Amino acid sequence: MVQLKIERLTKTFGTVRAVDNIDLTVEEGEFLTLLGPSGCGKSTTLGAIAGLDRPDGGRITLGDHVFFDGASATFVPPEGRDIGLVFQSYALWPHMTVRKNLEFPLSLRKVPAAERNRRIEEVLDLVEMGDYADRYPFALSGGQQQRVALARTLVYRPRLLLLDEPLSNLDAKLRERARLWLRDIQSRISVTTVYVTHDQTEALALSDRIAVMSGGRIVQLASPAAIYHAPASPFVADFIGSANIFSGEILHVEQGTTRLQLDGGGTLVTPSPPPEGTSGKVMIAVRPEKILFARDAARAGTENVFEVDIEARSFLGARHMVLARLGAVALRIECEWEPGTQVASIHIPAEACVLFDAPAPSGKAAAVEEAA
Structure with missing residues (x-):
C-alpha cells in the first residue's frame, strides 16, 4: 500500500515556526483535509x-519514494515527485484550447499521440467537459475553468x-455543486488526495479525515463526524462549525453524571465525564443547533432548563439564529422556531455538552512556570 508519510516536519520563516514537528500519514486513496485559520501552517505543509x-x-515519503529527508539532505524537486497540484488560481494557458491545455503535460512526458488523445477524452468525460474541448479559457465560466484545471492535473495520472483552496474563487452555489462532483471524482479514481482549506463546510463534506491545524501543529486528526461531535479542545469546537463555550465548576460526579455550577448562574447536568486531571474548573461547549427553546419548559424536564433574555434575532431562511443571554453568558441558538417574547425558556440537553479542562489563569501559569 502506497502511503504518504510525514515525520517530524518543521519549517521556520525568520522567528516564526510555521510548521512545528508534524507527524501525519495519509493512506492510499484517502481524502485528507488540512483545515485551519490563516497562518496555521496548512499551506506551508502542502x-x-x-x-x-x-x-x-x-x-516526507510517498511509498518507497523519498521526497525529502533532512538527515540525509535529500530533496526531490516538484517535477520529480509524480504529483498533481491544483491552486486557487486555475493557471490555464489562455492561448490554448481546453484540449491543448490537457495535452501540454502529456507532451512534456512524451506520451504517444494516440495515448494522449485517449487520456484527454477520458478525463474530459470524467469532469463532464467533453463538449468544451475546443473552447479557450476566456469562454468558460469559473466553475468550468476549475474543472479543466483539475482535468489537466488528472490527465497524467499522478x-x-x-x-490548495481550489473552490475559493467560486460563488456559493457553484462551490456547493463543485464539492459534490469533486468528491465523486476522487472516490471513482481513488487517488490519494490532500486538500487545504479554511472552509469548515468544505472539510466536513469532502474528507475521509480532517487534520485541524493551529500554530503550526495538528491539534486534532479524526473523521469529520468525530471532530464535529467530539472536539479535542475549545478551539476545535469553535472553529469547526460554531459552539457556545462557557465556564463552570464541578459540583460533584456520581453514577456517570457530572453536575456543574455555571459561572453565569444556574447548574448544568451532563453525562460527559470531567476531563482527566481537572482542577475542578471546566469549559463547556454546546452547539447552537443543540439548544432548544422550550415552548413548555415542563416537557423538557426539570434539568438544564434556563430562562434567557433575547438580545437579537436573524432570519436564515430555513432556520433562525437567536442571540440570548443567560446571566453573564452569551448564547447563540440556531432553531426552526423562535419565541415572540424577549424572555424565554431554553433547554440544554445533557448529551449536547462537551467538557474541557479550563486553562489556568495567566498569573497561576506564570507562577507554576517560575517554580519549575
Whole structure:
C-alpha cells in the first residue's frame, strides 16, 4: 500500500515556526483535509509535500519514494515527485484550447499521440467537459475553468493529488455543486488526495479525515463526524462549525453524571465525564443547533432548563439564529422556531455538552512556570 508519510516536519520563516514537528500519514486513496485559520501552517505543509518549499527538518515519503529527508539532505524537486497540484488560481494557458491545455503535460512526458488523445477524452468525460474541448479559457465560466484545471492535473495520472483552496474563487452555489462532483471524482479514481482549506463546510463534506491545524501543529486528526461531535479542545469546537463555550465548576460526579455550577448562574447536568486531571474548573461547549427553546419548559424536564433574555434575532431562511443571554453568558441558538417574547425558556440537553479542562489563569501559569 502506497502511503504518504510525514515525520517530524518543521519549517521556520525568520522567528516564526510555521510548521512545528508534524507527524501525519495519509493512506492510499484517502481524502485528507488540512483545515485551519490563516497562518496555521496548512499551506506551508502542502508546499513542503509538493516540493515548492524546502523544509528545515523531517522526512516526507510517498511509498518507497523519498521526497525529502533532512538527515540525509535529500530533496526531490516538484517535477520529480509524480504529483498533481491544483491552486486557487486555475493557471490555464489562455492561448490554448481546453484540449491543448490537457495535452501540454502529456507532451512534456512524451506520451504517444494516440495515448494522449485517449487520456484527454477520458478525463474530459470524467469532469463532464467533453463538449468544451475546443473552447479557450476566456469562454468558460469559473466553475468550468476549475474543472479543466483539475482535468489537466488528472490527465497524467499522478500518484498524489494536492489541492490548495481550489473552490475559493467560486460563488456559493457553484462551490456547493463543485464539492459534490469533486468528491465523486476522487472516490471513482481513488487517488490519494490532500486538500487545504479554511472552509469548515468544505472539510466536513469532502474528507475521509480532517487534520485541524493551529500554530503550526495538528491539534486534532479524526473523521469529520468525530471532530464535529467530539472536539479535542475549545478551539476545535469553535472553529469547526460554531459552539457556545462557557465556564463552570464541578459540583460533584456520581453514577456517570457530572453536575456543574455555571459561572453565569444556574447548574448544568451532563453525562460527559470531567476531563482527566481537572482542577475542578471546566469549559463547556454546546452547539447552537443543540439548544432548544422550550415552548413548555415542563416537557423538557426539570434539568438544564434556563430562562434567557433575547438580545437579537436573524432570519436564515430555513432556520433562525437567536442571540440570548443567560446571566453573564452569551448564547447563540440556531432553531426552526423562535419565541415572540424577549424572555424565554431554553433547554440544554445533557448529551449536547462537551467538557474541557479550563486553562489556568495567566498569573497561576506564570507562577507554576517560575517554580519549575
